[in-house]
Amino acid sequence: MRETFLHYLHIITAVVFSSFIIISFSAGAQEFPTKTESSVGQTLINALKVEKPLAFCGEMVPLNEEEIRERLDRELLYALDNSDAVILWLKRANRYFTHIEKVLKKHSLPDDLKYIAIAESALKPLATSNKGAVGYWQFIEGTGTRYGMAIDPDIDERRNFFRSTEAAVAYLKDLYAIFGSWTLAAAAYNMGEEGLKAEILVQKVNNYYRLYLPQETQRYIFRILTAKIIMSNPRKYGYFLSPEDLYHPLQFDQIEISTNQPVPIYIVAAAAKTYFKMIKDINPHFKNYYIPAGKHQILIPKGSAAGFAERYDTLMQQWSAEKKESVYIIKKGDNLSSISARFNVPVKAIMIWNGINANKKLAPGDKLIIYSKYFKIRNTNSQDSAAGNPTLQLP
Template identity: 30%
Template sequence: MKKILFALFSLSLLIPGRALAQDDDDRNRQMEAAEDYSILSTDSTYDDVGLIPEVLDENVRALLQSWHAKYFSQSDPYCIDHDENAPVPDSIYRDRLSRMPTIIPMEYNPIVRNCISIYADRRRELVRYVMGMADLYFPLFEQVLDQYDLPLELKYLAIIESNLNPRAYSRAGAAGIWQFMLPTGKLYGLEINSLIDERLDPIASTHAACKYFKQMYATFGDWYLVLASYNCGPGSVNKAIRRAGGRTSFWEIYPYLPRETRSYVPFYIAASYIMTYHCEHNICPIRTSLSVATDTVMVNKLMHLRQVADVLNVDIEMLRTFNPQYKREIIPGHIKPCPLKLPVAATYAYIDKQDSICNYRADEYLAAYLPKRASDDGEGDSEPKTEMIRYTVKSGENLYTIANKYGVTAQSIRKWNNLRTNRVPRGKRLTIYIDTGGVSYEGRSTDDSDGERTTTARSASTRKYSAAKARTATARKAAASRKKKKTTARKSTRSTTAKKSTARKKTGKARKRR
């Protein structure tokens, strides 16, 4: 028994020593690994690239089968595309990167080389597609980046984020060309609701990205750390800096960053390189024939993209591409002015035909978004209970008289027509939504004061309209009754006064006789 106790006691003394020795070995290996990472900016045999960005696994054929494929059908006739490339020495890579006119440093090491090889060899078709998209979006990015006084080469970061696809969604829920998460997008001023998602708007999201870049550069003062924070957040970057003993170089904190972020900066350098030197790798871009000549108009009415496309004879897919922020193709301009990007040729036509666009098949395209009211008896149903009519203002009318005629409020008419006052000029056409009570209706022809004959859909038993008429009639009868009573009272008073006067005269004469 004593031997067993002695053996257990000896073992208890040995185990902590072994644990401490193992901790020392782990710490030494970690320090050696950190030393290996610290020299990645120079020649090294280390070739770990972390996790390949999600967008590099995107199906290029699926992208080309979309609407854009109709416009990405022109290859450069002066470019010869070869699938095989001769090996490129490190000295050539390093020289090419050093000659790129950028503020953000384009460093070279084995990790960057491997990332370049992925683009130049395994993802050649993706590069061709991205270059076609770059013709469309890079001019927009450069304009906004220059406005914020930021390096123009930040435009290449959108390739790592989304392959320049404005409708890209990640598995984590990030959306748009710049892949904003919903809370971050709202934090940087993007409007996100059931109808609008400005993360999908290339221009609005670029402004938000620039605000982020400015803020992070003011925090870190290093562009590589700014790029890393865009991927994993500033908190993860600060944590990596603390774990690295306060060192602030990207390559020094490299082993302490999340795996995906480790490859983020090298792939950014690789994307910048391949977009600049694609010809040296025999990659022929697919040029887009889609015109970038567009103009923006402000919409202040409720409108559907299909209304615009049908009336202006513009390709609906083109409108969707130019205005991806409208998730359900509804432009809620009646709430606040909303931008609508159109081909330049269609801009003037839009200005001339705004009313026609708003009225075109509105009951079909906008039925789910028109104002709805519950019936008077409180019984609701799923059928539309409102109907839009067009009313021409007659001489001497104002919003109150028109509202009283249709059983609505003047405030509602102002809202539906974006009016500021209750005064409306004669001849102006107003949009009015009347309650149909959920019953069937037939078209009824009415004559406007200007002689134009219009067809107005009216309910056979519009409760609210009838109630309004009844209230008006009752009020008029009550007023007439009150007026009659006042007149009768006045006549009665006059008669009584006359009788009293006659009686006084008779009394006076009788006194004189006496």
């Protein structure tokens, strides 16, 4: 009886142990996929296998060197880990690249230079760096003014896609004339020509891939190459965008305004049968709420140029009449907060209407424009009345 019991116990133990082995193997198979199975890691490894030869503006990238491959791998992995940014690259490129390509072709420059705008700003008009570089092509103020862009408290043409693209092409052309290499020209675009000249002179090397440069510039060309690699074949990297997914190329009418006084942008918007935000969005170089005095080319929505001039003239006449009836003469003891409370309008609105900031010191006799339904005009000051400048009074 005891021998029979032990015999069955051995059989049961063997069956349980065999089942454990089978279950463990199955779990292990799920945890460790075979080489033929897809995994995130294997997908990334495959993505790093860049087709050779690789060039930037016709200049070969020495991918046979391990250090160069590692620098490129780093930027590819960084980009692929930020798929949201890559998707926006692809979508925005459909809006902007056609014009950039056209300008590059007009100047007989390499098409690859368009990817610099991706590395610089990801094609965002209001992009600003911690070093003060602004716009699609990230010009600092000094270089921007050197290449003819207006930069002042009212206008910053670094935000103007068309003006900044022409300036960037001119700058890159000049840099190529200095360094004789598009790769070095792009590096100089990033760190400045004087800085790059100094490094070449001190290190006695004029090959970008051999130069020891600031980390940002050491990565810069590889960031441009990463944009080129992914955007030239997005499907390889899992980005399957249809034409409907892409942002449409820019379409607009252009009008010219000449004015001897600042003009509220909302008036231009109304004359163009659109809204304030639309005018600001397609003219991001206008920094404030007004178009400054002078002659300006302004973009408006496609199809709205017809009849614009007539509508604009009518609206300007109405605004001028309203403005004359909205002059407030500063009294002793007035400040922005008390005036705001008196006329029930926000302090910020008063500052916008008058182009002032919160630190503006108000003196008796100064004049402010205030649009409010909480006052009526009384010509109580004879001097102001004679001058045609009525004083706004509370009822």
